Amino acid sequence: MIRSPERPLRPTAVRARARRPSSPAGLAALALACATCAPPAQNGSVVVSSGAAERLGMLCRWGHAGAEQGDLCPRADGAARPARVRRIAGPADALSGPLAAGRPGDHVLENDEIAVVVEQLGPGAGLAESGGHVIDAADARARRDELGQIVARLGVPARQAVYSELTTGAGEDGSAWIEVRGRGGAGGALSVTTRYTLGPRDRALVIATSIQNDGSAPIEGLDLGDVVHWGAAAPIAPGSAPGSRGEREAPYVAGVGTGVAYALATADGAPLRARSGAGFSDATFARPAALPPGGRAAYQRILAVAPRGDPLAVATELFFLGGGAPGGVALELVDARGAPLPPLAGRATLTRVAEEGAAPAAGALDLWLRTGERAPLAAEAPPGLYLVGFEGSGRRALASARVRIRAGEIAPARLALSGAxxxxxxxxxxxxxxxxxxxxxxxxxxxxxxxxxxxxxxxxxxxxxxxxxxxxxxxxxxxxxxxxxxxxxxxxxxxxxxxxxxxxxxxxxxxxxxVVDTAGYIGCDLRQHTAQSADAGVNATERLVSNAVEGVECAVTSEHNLALAADLRRDTAILRLDAKLRVLPGVELTSDRRGAGIGSLGVFPLGSEAAAPREGALRWVDKAAGEILREVRALPGERVVQVSRASAGGSPLHAQAPPQGAPDQGARLLAQIVGDGAGADALEVWTGRGVAARDSALEELWALLRASRPVTPTATSDTHGLLGAEPGYPRTYVGVADDDPGRLDAADLVAGLRRRRDVVITNGPFVTMRLGDTRQGGIASMGRGSRGGPLSLSIRVERAPWVDARELHVLVGGVAAGAPIPLEGARTTPAGALVDEIAIPVVLGTGGGRRPAWPDARAGGAPGRSRPGQGAHHPVRVAEDTFVVAIVRGRRPLEPVLSGDPAEILPFAMTAPLWIDADGDGRSLGRAAAP
CATH class of the missing domain: 2.60.40.1120 (Carboxypeptidase-like, regulatory domain)
Structure with missing residues (x-):
């Protein structure tokens, strides 16, 4: 539904025991749908209710984790102070929390219930191209923010509004507002206006955006919506568990943190279409037809801020905002003999019971109990008949309690729990x-x-x-x-x-x-994120611990468009990990120019030459990848530039591909910025669990290498979370002089990636390769200028017993050289690792080159000359300069260490290319032999 921004939403007070609006539409219908998962109504007026003073006093008693009642309840006369807007002058004015990004000059829009920060104009935080977007939101009393950012999204693929004007004001009804204006869309043809409005007692921010086509041609593909980076909050939708991914139609999308929760919903009760991924939700509120020249469209939505971090708080807040009068549930936890139990961490579930022929609810509403935070044993809930259960702290409810919650009343629920x-x-x-x-x-x-x-x-x-x-x-x-x-x-x-x-x-x-011998190599995860990135919710301690337990030895914190904020050396020392884990600060710069972006550029390590967040020399807005690269190379010192891609489920604001209809443009752009000495050094060919994307990226790699564009292949987790996105899966082993993390020479690591190119990418097996005395990444000469006789390609595959490795694939010039070689762990090391060692002669001759002749012993070659996994194999013949790569694949998933889709956690490992100089001139496909 397209609405006019000239008709602002007007908050309407609704008493706690008042009748719901006569029409079940608007937010009342949306809220009821949230509580019951019934289909929401799609017509009616907009109602955002106030009346916080009349909420049964329940927020005063439970909603703020047990703070003193006198600090929480409204004044006795029920009067509310007007909402207000001000600029942050110092730390005391800003919000706190793991992702609080407000700084002096940003704007705070607040009342006595919630506070929201809108970023000042200028360079944007995270993936925003400008200021003017919501970057913080919190309960006004707790003032703890866990939100990343909300960025208006115009069209598919996503285009942002870049704001250049900002004004503030107040309404006669006690509301306050911030309005930002700018441009967006292809070529900046759209003028965009967004107004953020907050009433005096509302716990919901009203966001209204209008657009106008100022160009001379129609604009199509105008999905109108928001991209929400949930930050420290886990995304949810009705009937889904926190962190669930995928696309669905729902009355709202939400994010739940530890002490606060957020919900983004349409302002008229209509369902929205949302796609959620790792830490983000992409919500579409309207889909107008092509916008003609001079045409206008608008959409409105609300951001609700719940004072507790769980799905029940979200559903109740939306129910109340829609005019509903909530009730409450009070939990009493006892053991099997009826004795009271101490406070327990766990999850209480309220499952709606179908009544009078109504369909049962699609999922339970969870109330999360967290010990140590004075978490409530009571909470608001929409009225209805529920089954209440509990699980946590090693205990579970012996039987569920059946409770009837009525508006304005507290229903007791006594649960007997099992022992632990x-x-x-x-x-x-x-x-x-x-x-x-x-x-x-x-x-x-x-x-x-x-x-x-x-x-x-x-x-x-x-x-x-x-x-x-x-x-x-x-x-x-x-x-x-x-x-x-x-x-x-x-x-x-x-x-x-x-x-x-x-x-x-x-x-x-x-x-x-x-058990696995990786001497001479250091295991690195070259792209990962902390809470300093708007789309990640993992704090510094969690990120460091998650690396340490997965055996990562070197990690690069590559926050989106930031620099010094992610230097974790002090945190590493505090945790006493500096001898086991080296953390290098980096930045991930996103190229946003339409048709000129190929993903993002990772730059590391960074130091004092990179300025503070949002003010640095490394600028990215309205720049193509090549322009960003030139700025990076102009910085003093030496660093790695890595071309990265968005991981599976990545934010739609992370540009990564050329327009549809130009499939070769991405390859041309890639070839322009890698492998020319001053270009990008590394190409990320494997990101997280994106197996299909990995196979496609490898084809791009082969094409670059054949075109004499040498580049180092890398693998990164691009982790933004923890479970299901573990650091180091996959990882890049880099050949270095000293592989002790505590003594790692960052300059040597840079040289290993930029010049030696001696790497192994893997999520399990460790595979290395030599041709004569030359390791992968180097250039082996075997023509007239070379010394000695025929060379042997020696491949070693080593893995821990729980890591499967079944096949070795040898590719020459990017083409499979014969059938896969079976692996079976022919030898066990004293430490307990399984090892296969394969020797393959490489000789000059016709029929080879980039498509070598390699007879398959099972298809007429000489069978029985070697056992699988060891000994000599039939020769590879090469006739011209080329490269060789060894790939190992397993068939058994990496369970139970990893969980998820089995196809995404199959073992895989690959060496860097080893260049072969067939004519002996000291060069091969743009790679020169060391003097």
Whole structure:
């Protein structure tokens, strides 16, 4: 529905026990749909209710984590102060929280209920091309922000509004507003106006955007919406679990944090179309036909801020905003004998019971209880009949409680919970000495990830547990568990089966052992994000711990369009990880010019030459990738420039591809900025779990190499979260002189990626390759100018026992050289790794070159000359300069260390190209031999 921005929304007070509007439309219908998952109404007027003073006093009692009532309740006379807008002058004016980005000069729009920060004009934060967007939002009393940013999205592919004017004002009804104006769309043909309005008591910000086509041609593909980067909040939609991805039609999208939640909904109750990915939601509110010259369109939506971080808070807030009168539920948790239990962390679920023939709800509403935060054992809820359950802290409800919640009343729910057992896990690392008794200050770090699986079914009973010190104390439900400890692909698993009994304590000692020999290489994740990126919600400590438990030795924090904000060296030292993990600050710069972007450029390491966030020399707005590259190369010092792609489910604001209909343009752009000495050094060919994208990127890599554009292939996790986006899967091993993370020479790492190009990319197996004395990444000469006789291609595949590796594929010039070679772990090292060693002669001759002749022993060659996985194989013949790559594939997913789609977690590893100089002139496809 297209609405006119000249008709502003008018907040309407609704008493707690007042009748709902006579029409079940507008936000009342939307809110009821949120609570019951019934189809929302799609007609009627807009109603955003106020009346916070009449909410049964429940916000005063529970909504703010137990603060004193006198600080929370409205004044006795019920009067509300007007909403106001002001500029941030110092830290005291801004919001707090893991993603709070407000700084002096930004604008705060607030009342006594919520506070919202709109960024000042100028360079935008995160993926925003300008200021003028919402960057912070919080409860006005707690003032803790967990939101990333909200950016208006115009069209498909996404185009942003770039704002250049900002005004503020106040209404006679006590509301306050901020209005921004600018341009957007292809060639800036659209004039865009967005107004943010907040009433005196509303917990919802009204956002109204209007556009006009000032160009001479119609504009098509104008999906009108917002891209929300949820930051520290997990995206949800009705009937879905937090963090769920995919596309759906729903009455709202939301994000739930630890102490606050947000909901974005249409202002007229109509459903919206939303696609959610890793930390973002792309919501479409209107889809007008082509906008003719001079044509106008508009759309309105609301951003609701709930004072608690769980799905129940979201549903209740929208219900109240729609004019509904909530009730409440009070939980009493007891043991099987009826004795009261202490505060427990867990999840209480309210499942709506169908009444009078109505369809049952699609999903439960969750109330999350967090110990240590004075979390409520009571909360508001929409009226209705519910089944209340509980699970957490190793306990579960023995039976659900049936409660009737009525408007203005508190319904008690008494839940008897099962007993729980205690499991203490102590992790050791073989070869690391235990501390002496008098070494009280010495704490040996044994980082590990511990997965708990049902011993009978193999299903996970909880998310993985992470530990830095090798100690865990877990409350668990009774039963038999398989406990698996891991520390990345270089380590063997440590596992055991244990029986957990009610009200008993068990201890389990496990020993981790590093079995894979990666001497001379350091395992790096060259692109990952923390809460400093608007689309990630992982704080510095969580990010460092997640790297350590996965065995990552070098990590690059590549925040979106930021620089110094992600320098984690101090945090690394505080956690005593600086001997095990080296963190390099970097930046991810997105090229936004339409048709000129190929994704983003990662730049690392950065130091004092890069300026503070949003004010740096590394500018990206309205620049093509080549222009950004020239600015980077003009900076003092040496650094790596990596061409990156958006990971699967990445933000639609992250430009990554040329327009449809120009399939060759991306390849041409890529060829212009890599492999020419001053261009990009590395090409990210594997991002996160994007297997299909990896295969496509490899074809681009082969084309670049054949075109004499040498480039280093890399693999990164591009992680924005934790579970399902673990750091180091995949990772890039870089050949360095000293592979000790505590002594890593950053300049040597840069040289390894820029010049030596000696890398291995993998999510499990470790594969290396030599031709004579030349390792992958180098150039081996075998023509007239070379010394010695025929050369042998030596390939070594090593992996931990839990990592599968079945096939070795050798590609020459990007083309498979014969059938895959089977691998079977022909040898076991003293440490316990499985090893295959393959030798393949490489000779000069016809029939080779870029399409070599390699007879398959199973198809008429000489069978039986070598066992699978070791010995000599039939020769590869080359007739001209070319390159060789070794690829290893496995067939068994990397479970239980990783979980998810099995096809996305199959083992894969690849060497860097090894260039072959066939004519002996010291060069091969743009690669020159070292003097």
């Amino acid at each position: 057992g205690q499991l203490d896990i102590v992790l050791h690392e073989r070869g690391v000495p235990a501390p002496a008794e008098d070494e009280d200050l010495f704490v040996p770090l044994t980082p590990a990830k511990v997965s708990l699986l049902d011993a009978a079914t193999g299903k996970a009973v909880s998310p993985p547990h992470l530990t830095l010190t090798g100690e865990l104390q877990l409350s668990l439900p009774p039963g038999r568990l398989r406990v698996v400890a891991s520390r990345g692909p270089e380590y063997a698993l440590a596992e055991a089966t244990v029986d957990i009994a009610d009200n008993t304590r068990a201890r389990l000692d496990l020993t981790l052992e590093r």
